[in-house]
Every structure is written in structure tokens, then in C-alpha cells.
Amino acid sequence: MRILQTLAKIPRALRPRSPPAYSVASTQEDVLKEFEVSKEDLKLAYLSHPIVNRAIHFRADLIVARGFSLEFSDDTTKEIITEFLRDMKLNSPIHADLKTMIRNACIDCDVFGNAFYHLIPNKARTKIVKLAPLHPVDVDFQRDSVGTILLDSTGEPKGYVFRGGTKEER
Known part of the structure; x- marks a missing residue:
């Protein structure tokens, strides 16, 4: 009987432990500071975890x-x-219609916020003829030298900043 009990413990020991789950309910502004995640981390999770990727695409499709x-x-x-x-559809290189643009915006919102x-x-600059997507990693709010949003x-953000290129090029 002891052999069976020992063998039963093996799968539990080999199974990776799941990370702890956190639930935060607080009115303090700084309580989530330790849980901050960068846009690059979110992009990595979206690109490297099939379940995350599929869930985001499934929601956008819905x-x-x-x-x-x-x-x-x-x-x-x-x-x-x-x-x-x-005009927007004709000027798009892939002839993206409004439905496609909304779907892609949903994906960007779910991945990057x-x-x-x-x-x-x-x-002639008299009318808008095209909407070109900007990657959310490259766009941010205007911030001061400390990093606070201006x-x-x-009480609304003053503006946005587009940062093209890689992190090393900036």
C-alpha cells in the first residue's frame, strides 16, 4: 500500500505549481504599483501564449x-x-473595411489597453481619406521628466507622443 501512495505523489511533484492569484480591493492609489506591467510584457504574453492570443482574437471576432x-x-x-x-477602403493596401479596423482596434485594446x-x-488637406493604424507600443501620453502624465x-491628457523605432534607437 505504501508503494501506491508513493507513486501517487509523483505526478503532483512533477506538475508545475500555478502562480498565486492576487485580488486587490483598495482605494489607495499606489497599491497596484508592484503589479505594473509594461506594454512590451503584454505584447510578449500575447505573442508567446497561444491561449492568451486565441482568447483575444475570439473576443474580437465576437x-x-x-x-x-x-x-x-x-x-x-x-x-x-x-x-x-x-475612400478608406480603396486607399488601404489590404482594402481594410470598417469591420476589419474595428476588429484590429479591439485586439490592440485587449493587448495594450x-x-x-x-x-x-x-x-489638398481638405478631407481625411485614410486611417492608418499606429502600434500602441509606440504611442504614449505626454509626460513630464518624472514620468507623470501631463x-x-x-484633467484630460494634454496630448500624445509617437516614438518610432526600437528602444535603442529612441
């Missing part, structure tokens, strides 16, 4: 799967938006 419709208050608005969506698009105007008089 959001856009049923489709959607746009409602307009007047015909002029409808004409402007319809023309913009047509934000999604950003660059508004590209026509040559806010305007209403």
Missing part, C-alpha cells in the same frame, strides 16, 4: 461577427460618411 449598421441624422452626413468609408489610428488627409485644465 464583437464584429454579427455586423453593425450606421444610422445617420440626415442625408448630408450619410453621404460624407459613406464617401469616407469608400489602447488603439490608435493616424488620420491621413488628401493632398494634464490640461480639465
Whole structure:
């Protein structure tokens, strides 16, 4: 009987231990400081863990799967938006439509917490003809020398900063 008990312990000893789970409920602002994760860490988790990757893609697919419709208050608005969506699709290298852009924005939001698009105007700069995605790792809030987000008089972030290139190039 002792042999069976000893053998039963082997799988438990070989099984990797799961990391501890944390639940935090506090009104203190600094309580989550030790749990901060960088955008690069989030990207690594998304790219290297198949379950995380699949869950994010599954959620994005659920959001856009049923489709959607746009409602307009007047015909002029409808004409402007319809023309913009047509131009956007024609100017995209992969002919991405609004559904694809929303799906990709959902993925960026789930992975990095934000999604950003660059508004590209026509040559005359009279209208926006294209939305180009910006990688969330390269976009951040304007910050002071300490790293605090700069806010305007209403408490909103003052602006954003785009940092192209690798970390070493910056």
C-alpha cells in the first residue's frame, strides 16, 4: 500500500505549481504599483501564449461577427460618411473595411489597453481619406521628466507622443 501512495505523489511533484492569484480591493492609489506591467510584457504574453492570443482574437471576432449598421441624422452626413468609408477602403493596401479596423482596434485594446489610428488627409488637406493604424507600443501620453502624465485644465491628457523605432534607437 505504501508503494501506491508513493507513486501517487509523483505526478503532483512533477506538475508545475500555478502562480498565486492576487485580488486587490483598495482605494489607495499606489497599491497596484508592484503589479505594473509594461506594454512590451503584454505584447510578449500575447505573442508567446497561444491561449492568451486565441482568447483575444475570439473576443474580437465576437464583437464584429454579427455586423453593425450606421444610422445617420440626415442625408448630408450619410453621404460624407459613406464617401469616407469608400475612400478608406480603396486607399488601404489590404482594402481594410470598417469591420476589419474595428476588429484590429479591439485586439490592440485587449493587448495594450489602447488603439490608435493616424488620420491621413488628401493632398489638398481638405478631407481625411485614410486611417492608418499606429502600434500602441509606440504611442504614449505626454509626460513630464518624472514620468507623470501631463494634464490640461480639465484633467484630460494634454496630448500624445509617437516614438518610432526600437528602444535603442529612441
